[in-house]
Amino acid sequence: MRPARPLLESPHFLSLLLLGAVAWSLTGVAWGEPLLHTGGGDSALDMLLALFPPDLSPAFLLVCLQAAWHTLSIALASITLAVLIGFPLGVMASGALVSPDSRLRAPLMLSSRFVLGTVRSIHELVWAVLLVAAIGLSPLAAIVALGLPYAGILGRIYAEFLEDTPEEPLTALRSAGASSWQTLIFGRLPLCTPDLVSYTFYRFECSIRSAAILSFVGIRGIGYEIQLSLGDLLFSQVWTLLLALLAIVALVDFWSGRVRQSLLES
Amino acid sequence: MIETQEPARYRQRRRRKLTFARLSFYAFLALIAVAWAYIFVEGDSGFTLLLEGRTWENAGKFLTRLAGAGQDERPAFLQPEQWWATGRLAYNTLAMSVLAIGIAGLGAFLTFIFAARNISSGSLGGTPSRLGAVVYYFLRILYAFTRAVPELVWAMLIVFFLSPGILPGALALGVHNLGIMGRLAAEVVEDMDPAPARAMRASGAGIFQIFLYAILPQTLPHFITYLLYRWEVVIRTTVVVGFVSAGGLGLEMRLNLSFFHYDQVTLLILWYLLLVTGVDFLSAWMRKMARFE
Numbered sequence: 001m002r003p004a005r006p007l008l009e010s011p012h013f014l015s016l017l018l019l020g021a022v023a024w025s026l027t028g029v030a031w032g033e034p035l036l037h038t039g040g041g042d043s044a045l046d047m048l049l050a051l052f053p054p055d056l057s058p059a060f061l062l063v064c065l066q067a068a069w070h071t072l073s074i075a076l077a078s079i080t081l082a083v084l085i086g087f088p089l090g091v092m093a094s095g096a097l098v099s100p101d102s103r104l105r106a107p108l109m110l111s112s113r114f115v116l117g118t119v120r121s122i123h124e125l126v127w128a129v130l131l132v133a134a135i136g137l138s139p140l141a142a143i144v145a146l147g148l149p150y151a152g153i154l155g156r157i158y159a160e161f162l163e164d165t166p167e168e169p170l171t172a173l174r175s176a177g178a179s180s181w182q183t184l185i186f187g188r189l190p191l192c193t194p195d196l197v198s199y200t201f202y203r204f205e206c207s208i209r210s211a212a213i214l215s216f217v218g219i220r221g222i223g224y225e226i227q228l229s230l231g232d233l234l235f236s237q238v239w240t241l242l243l244a245l246l247a248i249v250a251l252v253d254f255w256s257g258r259v260r261q262s263l264l265e266s
Numbered sequence: 267m268i269e270t271q272e273p274a275r276y277r278q279r280r281r282r283k284l285t286f287a288r289l290s291f292y293a294f295l296a297l298i299a300v301a302w303a304y305i306f307v308e309g310d311s312g313f314t315l316l317l318e319g320r321t322w323e324n325a326g327k328f329l330t331r332l333a334g335a336g337q338d339e340r341p342a343f344l345q346p347e348q349w350w351a352t353g354r355l356a357y358n359t360l361a362m363s364v365l366a367i368g369i370a371g372l373g374a375f376l377t378f379i380f381a382a383r384n385i386s387s388g389s390l391g392g393t394p395s396r397l398g399a400v401v402y403y404f405l406r407i408l409y410a411f412t413r414a415v416p417e418l419v420w421a422m423l424i425v426f427f428l429s430p431g432i433l434p435g436a437l438a439l440g441v442h443n444l445g446i447m448g449r450l451a452a453e454v455v456e457d458m459d460p461a462p463a464r465a466m467r468a469s470g471a472g473i474f475q476i477f478l479y480a481i482l483p484q485t486l487p488h489f490i491t492y493l494l495y496r497w498e499v500v501i502r503t504t505v506v507v508g509f510v511s512a513g514g515l516g517l518e519m520r521l522n523l524s525f526f527h528y529d530q531v532t533l534l535i536l537w538y539l540l541l542v543t544g545v546d547f548l549s550a551w552m553r554k555m556a557r558f559e
Contacts, residue, residue, distance in 0.1 A: 014490065014555040022368035028361030028432045040427030047423065069304075076301035121542050125418070125506045126519075126535070133523055134328040135321055138312020139305050197291070213418040216509065223419070230422055238423075246414045255290065262286040 043233075050235030060237060063225060064244045071221035072248065074142050075211040079204045081147030082154050089116055089151065090158030096184050112155075120152025124210050128217045142219040146210055150203060157199055161192040194263040201256040208252060212245050331528040341529035343536055352518070352530075356537040359514035362432040362439070363501040363545070369440025370447050371493050378451035378489075379477060381405035385455065390463040390476065405448065413445025421507040435507040435514060443496050447489075454488045455481060490556040494549040501545040505538055515541075 029035075037043075091097060092112040098105045128145035135141055162184075170187045178186065189196075215221035222245050229237035306313070315321040334341020342348040379385055386402035388394035421438035428434040463480040471479070508516020515534050522530040 011487075011556065014552055017552070018371075018490070018493075021364050022371075025361040025364035025368060025432075025436070028358055028365065030429075030431050033429060035429055035433065036427055037429055040429075044427040047426065073301035073304050076298050077305055080298050080302070121502070121539065122535075123502045123506055125509065126538070129509070129520070129523060134325040135315060136312070136324075138310060138315065140312030140315065143305075197287075209414075209416050213416045213506075216418060223416075226419060227422065230426075242415055242419070246411070249414055259287050259290045262290075 046233075047235045047238075051239045053236070054239035054243060055234070055236040056240065060240060064222075064240055067220065067222045067225045067241065068244050068248055071211045071215065071223075071245075072208060074139060074146065074214065074219065074221060075204065075207040077139075078143045078146035078150060078211065079200070079207050081143055082150035082203070082207075083200060085147065085151035086116075086154035087158060090155035091162065091184065093155060093159040094162035096162050096188055097180050099180060113159075116152045116155040116159075118152070119148045120156065122149065124149045124214060125216065128214050128219075132217050137218050139219060142211070142214050142217075146207060146214060150207055150210075154200065154203060158196060161195045161199070162188050165191045194260075198256065198260045198263060201252075201259060205249060205252045205256060208249055209245070328528070331526075332532050334529040334532065337529065341532070342527075343529060343533040348530075348533060352515075352533055352537055355515050355518055355534075356541055358432050359504045359508070359516075360501070360541060360545075362436045362507075362514050363497065363504045365432060365436035366439035366443065366500050366504070367493060367497045369436060370443035370496065371489075373440070373444040374447035374451050375489070377405055378448050379455065379481065381409065381448055381452040382455035383452075384460065385481075390460055390467070390481070406452075409445040409448040409452075411445065412441050413449065415442065417442040417503055418506055418510060421510045425510060430513055432513050435504060438507050439500050439503060443500060447492060447496060450492045451485065451489050454485045454492075458484045487556050491553050494553050494556070498542075498546055498549050501541055 089112045092108055093116060095105055095109045098108060124146050127148055128142060131141040131145050165188045169191065170183055173183050173187045212222040215223035215225075216227065218224070222241055226238055226241045229235075229241065330336055334343065380398070380401045383402065384390050386394070386398040388398070417439050420441050421435060424434045424438050428437065458481070462484070463476050466476050466480050504514050505516040505519065508514040508518070509520050515538055519531055519534045519538075522528075522534065
């Protein structure tokens, strides 16, 4: 028989809590007023019908291609920045560099974890809005805005991977006289390379989507073009742009799947 | 003789197998180089701004104004009534995130079972039918599409026909997360232990009974755990859909930025961080309740 749980920890209480929370959230909607704009239904229908067919004129496809490359280049640049910031911080946060009984260990780990946590908890678009206000509208602002939260995520996960490496090979290295640095470079890193690479690739995928919406603050890219087309009520162009975004993400997804597979096989 | 051959053969095999990953790595590095080159060559990258004193001066000014220095009245984040006034927005934002999770959870809960391959192929119970296969592919494509369109784009589309408030934002977040939740839940069903379902089928249970007594008990804890994890992401994103007039803290943040009310922006960011931390805490607590025994 299962040990009885206190009421506050029982699954039934959780179900009730979740349903209650959703019911509460419904009270936030202004049900008294019409939910649709006047003519909102028609524009929703227009939007849907514009998919058949999307705008496939060569001139617009060129615009799409350019916007896609813009978005991709921002994503690539920001993932480089994220790795450059996240990797050293992640190594520090994992505590792999200091010996377990060092007095420096706790402050170093905690401070790097705090930095990673802070940059991570602010959404990239909030970073973008703040950075644009601080240093002006430029690709630089976009790259930093994406790079900071992604560095936070990558750093945290890198630290977890580095901590989770099996102990035996490391002990062998240490007993052969390897320093913390040597244990890191010849022990921990090679052991978790496949994980590190495939996770970075996965985050690169995410960064493409993020870069696309980042152009909302005015940086050129797919999101910017979507905004322009929406403003002109050219819904068939919006669909083309959305399909282009889907295509890039699917392509990168396929690529990273192959890389992961090949890393696992070796 | 054999001993000297073994390592050589091993090395050769290893090299051949690594080719694709290594090739991809170099291709990726090349892509990064091209991207950086493109950013620097094409128009104003903004990096030259870093060398100008003016940029740092402006950034410093921006930061001091965020901190509320250099204005006549007390900064907004030190006035209790301002906290109270913006608290209503935080309350709405929280409601928006919960409603979004409700939409995503309900939508995924009603459909995920038909999107699992082992259900549509009939290997867990029920009979395979053409309709089942059609529904399976339809749902998988629907999930992929709703997931691939970013929530901000959903919000931009939805504010076109829904009145402002928390509903458009919640719907945008809900639709995006429906795709994520549906896929995760369907994969849980595909990975689950088939023995209980098969035992029930062998003793004559119908598909509905199998769902209720074999599939649901195994998948529901996973489902709720994923849902709570997504809630943590959603609360961070509520601010973002607010930027496109979908209500909540984000809308107010953008308005205040355009009016240069930077001390208000700080107040809203503080609320945002409070919400994010609070939801992380709540979600961790509830995930513990949903844990398996």
